[in-house]
Amino acid sequence: MTSPLIRQLIEEKGYPLLNEDNFNSFIKDQEFTVLFCTEQAHRFPESNDVAVILPELVKRFPELTPAIVAPEYEKKVQGRYNFTVWPSLVFLKEGRYLGAISKVQDWDIYLAEIPSILALEPRRDPGIGIPVVVNPVQSACGQ
Template identity: 55%
Template structure:
């Protein structure tokens, strides 16, 4: 079942004009395998999360500073399933990957300098396990 979506011209620009691929559960593995470093843009609904528009404007600028990053937009229908895999809690989110290995995520909109500092650190970090967004399990 297709999710009802709010028109998103700034997201559409990323896919139509800038040719960012749209990834879902059927093609994300191949994309990650073919790109050493990637940034996955989880948008959610811009009506609920208007900061998504801000991130859509900033992302191409970030890619001009970090040209080794291959960008992709995550398809709305599979965002929640993939959110569970990558463990971020807030929207919008940029998830950084080294091939199929998780590096980190940046959520919401940030100051430009914060983006630069965080992304530089993320791209030189070791892969790690994504945070869990589930209920913590405790033994008795």
């Protein structure tokens, strides 16, 4: 279950809760999105800290549209954006991946990293997997 601080972001601040049904349409409609992936706050108490920090980051960077990823959809988002540590903030531009910041960071790190992330060119979703490389040179074994 979601912690009271995370529920407050949804219920009082109006941050959308994204799931399989609304995820793709939401992220494509925003210029810059910051996704808050919390996992289970009782297992990862830093999620509560980030729940307090995120509204302050949105005040500092008003171009960001925040959203909470629904607990039942977080593993798919984790696979799509290939972060390994909880909690994570994933930054997107028009639905395309820019970067992520995981765990709680010092305020100065957020202030330095977020502008750098937002200045990046969007790239393909990192996803989990091994890139396929085609070898144009064919050779037979033992030759």
